[in-house]
Amino acid sequence: MPDRTIQLKIKRQDDQSASPYWQTFSIPYRPNMNVISCLQYIAAHPTTADGTETTPVVWDCSCLEEVCGACTMVINGEVRQSCSALVDRLLEEDDSIKLEPMTKFPVVRDLFVDRSRLFEDLKKTQGWVPIDGLYSLGPGPWESPAKQDTRYDLSRCMSCGCCLEVCPQYTRNNNFVGAAVISQVRYFNTHPIGANNAAERLNAMMEPGGISDCGNAQNCVKVCPKDIPLTESIADVGRMTTIHSIKQFFRGE
Numbered sequence: 018m019p020d021r022t023i024q025l026k027i028k029r030q031d032d033q034s035a036s037p038y039w040q041t042f043s044i045p046y047r048p049n050m051n052v053i054s055c056l057q058y059i060a061a062h063p064t065t066a067d068g069t070e071t072t073p074v075v076w077d078c079s080c081l082e083e084v085c086g087a088c089t090m091v092i093n094g095e096v097r098q099s100c101s102a103l104v105d106r107l108l109e110e111d112d113s114i115k116l117e118p119m120t121k122f123p124v125v126r127d128l129f130v131d132r133s134r135l136f137e138d139l140k141k142t143q144g145w146v147p148i149d150g151l152y153s154l155g156p157g158p159w160e161s162p163a164k165q166d167t168r169y170d171l172s173r174c175m176s177c178g179c180c181l182e183v184c185p186q187y188t189r190n191n192n193f194v195g196a197a198v199i200s201q202v203r204y205f206n207t208h209p210i211g212a213n214n215a216a217e218r219l220n221a222m223m224e225p226g227g228i229s230d231c232g233n234a235q236n237c238v239k240v241c242p243k244d245i246p247l248t249e250s251i252a253d254v255g256r257m258t259t260i261h262s263i264k265q266f267f268r269g270e
């Protein structure tokens with residue numbers, strides 16, 4: 018019996034302005050492979066299924082355990098992490114595997130996209146807790162376990178971009194920040210120290226591209242690999258901005 022092989026169809030693009038093209042690769046099957054291990058095989062054997070020598074396929078990854086978000090791509094039509102996409106499971110859905118880069122970010126090369134817009138939007142909304150030195154600040158304020166649990170869920174965002182890929186409101190031609198950033202505003206505004214900068218974050222949320230651009234289609238929450246309650250975050254930040262703007266009105270700001 019001939020050795021079993023897997024067919025990988027990959028959408029490639031040589032640089033940001035080049036036209037995309039498809040190549041098919043044939044990989045020897047091994048049990049328990051993930052998509053990254055297929056890409057590693059292609060990197061070591063850059064030859065297409067019809068025997069043509071080509072350049073190795075480029076992709077991004079770091080943690081290999083669904084924590085960094087860097088390896089996110091569209092696999093058999095669904096956006097997900099290639100490190101946790103298991104070949105055996107994919108072959109239950111289809112007899113070949115199709116890989117494409119995410120569509121909402123510019124392609125650097127092949128499956129590697131530039132997620133800078135997401136990180137710039139986190140900067141705009143101050144997605145951090147400010148500290149004013151490297152000395153010990155002592156223990157933080159006491160918080161109920163329930164509040165800690167809620168914030169723990171929000172803290173699991175890895176900026177992968179899955180929620181942006183499926184969001185009809187997040188396009189290459191607008192400046193909507195998307196569900197991940199809105200949820201991080203909730204995360205940092207409900208942090209006892211982060212709350213000191215809540216007003217600045219909410220001001221950013223009230224600008225064009227902020228919370229009012231969300232069409233509430235709720236696609237985002239369905240694809241988040243970390244099960245972050247994104248629609249709850251969107252509703253919560255919506256309430257925060259309403260209260261904030263009423264306060265600003267009465268203060269004459």
Ligand code: SF4
Pocket residue numbers: 086173174175176177178179180181196197200240241242243244245247
């Ligand atoms: S909210 Fe979820 S889907 Fe969106 S970037 Fe964060 S982890 Fe990814």
Ligand code: SF4
Pocket residue numbers: 180183184185186187195196230231232233234235236237238251
């Ligand atoms: S609710 Fe819909 S429009 Fe709003 S961020 Fe999620 S996917 Fe986008």
Ligand code: FES
Pocket residue numbers: 077078079080081082083084085086087088089098099100101
């Ligand atoms: S390599 Fe980090 S999430 Fe896949």
